[in-house]
Amino acid sequence: MKAVYYEEHGGPEVLQLGELPDPVAGPGGVLIDVKASSLNHLDLWVRRGLPGIKLPLPHIPGADAAGIVAAIGDGVTEVAVGDRVLVNPTLSCGRCEFCLQGDASLCRSFKIIGEQTQGTCCEKIVVPEQNAVTIPKDLPFVEAASIPLVFLTAWRMMITRGRLRPAETVLILGAAAGVGIACIQIAKVAGARVLAAAGSDDKLALCRELGADVLINYTREDLPKRVREETAKRGVDMCVDYIGKDTWVQSLICTAKGGRVVTCGATTGYDPKTDLRHIFFRQLEIIGSTMGSKNDLITPLGLILDGKMRPVVGEVFPLEQTADAHRLMESRTLSGKIVIRVADSE
Ligand SMILES: [Zn+2]
Structure with missing residues (x-):
C-alpha cells in the first residue's frame, strides 16, 4: 500500500511517501480502505519525537480516518465489508476497572492510533471492531475524517x-x-x-x-x-x-x-x-482531559448527523503533499481542520 511515514524524528521534511506492506485483519480486527485522514497537533508532537517514548520506525502518522470496510477478522459482527466508517482513535483494553466504568481514556493500557501504533496516513489500516463507527452515505469521507479526535x-x-x-x-x-x-x-x-x-x-x-x-x-x-x-x-x-x-x-x-x-x-x-x-x-x-470514551464520540456525531453541529474542513491536501499539510498546521494560520485525501471518493 501507499503510505506516508518517517524513519527518523524531525520536521516535516522527514515525511516520505512510499510502499509499505498491507496490514491484515486478525481476530476482532477490521481492515479499512482509507479514503481520508485528518491532522491533529498530536501528529506534530509524535513526528518531532516524544521524550521517553521510543517508537518502532518507520512510523505512519495520523489518528483520524474515514473509509470503507474491506475485510473483517474472525468474530467481527458489528460491521460488514462495504460499510462506510470513521475511526475512533482511542485504543483501550475493554477489561480494566476504568474501561468497565466506560472511561476508556483512563484505560490502564490506553493508546492512541498513530501515536503508540501505526497511523492512518496511508491506504489501509486495521483497527479493533469497536473502533470502526458506521456513518451514513451523505457524510463525505473528507468531512467524516475531520470529526473524531477533536469532537x-x-x-x-x-x-x-x-x-x-x-x-x-x-x-x-x-x-x-x-x-x-x-x-x-x-x-x-x-x-x-x-x-x-x-x-x-x-x-x-x-x-x-x-x-x-x-x-x-x-x-x-x-x-x-x-x-x-x-x-x-x-x-x-x-x-x-x-x-x-x-x-x-x-x-x-x-x-x-x-x-x-x-x-x-x-x-x-x-x-x-x-x-x-x-x-x-x-x-x-x-x-x-484527554481523548474520550466511545460515548464521547457517538454523542457529538449524532448531533452532527442531526444538523446541530458541523465539521469544519479548512484545507484538503493529497497524500503526496502531507509534508505541506504538516507545515501549514505548524504555522497555526489556518482555521478549521486539515484533511489528507488518501483516495478519490465521495
Ligand atoms: Zn482498559
Missing part, C-alpha cells in the same frame, strides 16, 4: 469532565483551531454563552459563523480586560485552554471565582508559570 476530545473535556451547564459563560482560546471549532459548537448546543478568542479576524469570522457570542482578537486586545467587561467584572464559568504556556496565566485570571479551567493540550508548551494564589483564593477547579 470526542472537546465533548469529554467540556461536558463529561467539565459539566458545562446551560446559561454558563465559556471562554474558548484558540477558538478557530481543530478542537476550538468543536468547543464553540458544543458550548452552543449545551446552551452556554461563548466568548471566542483567536489571533486573527479571519479566524474570528469563522467563530461567529459557528455561533460565538463575543469575539476577542488577542493580538490586539487585552484578553483579561475584555473578559471582565463582557462578564460584568465576574469572569467566565469555564475557560478552555489547550494553548498552554502562552495563555495559562491569563486563563486563570479570566475565570470567575469557583469556575473551571479545562485543558486537553499545550500547543505552545507544557510548562507555564502558575501563581497558585489564583487557584486557591478564588477556588478554581483545574480539570484535565
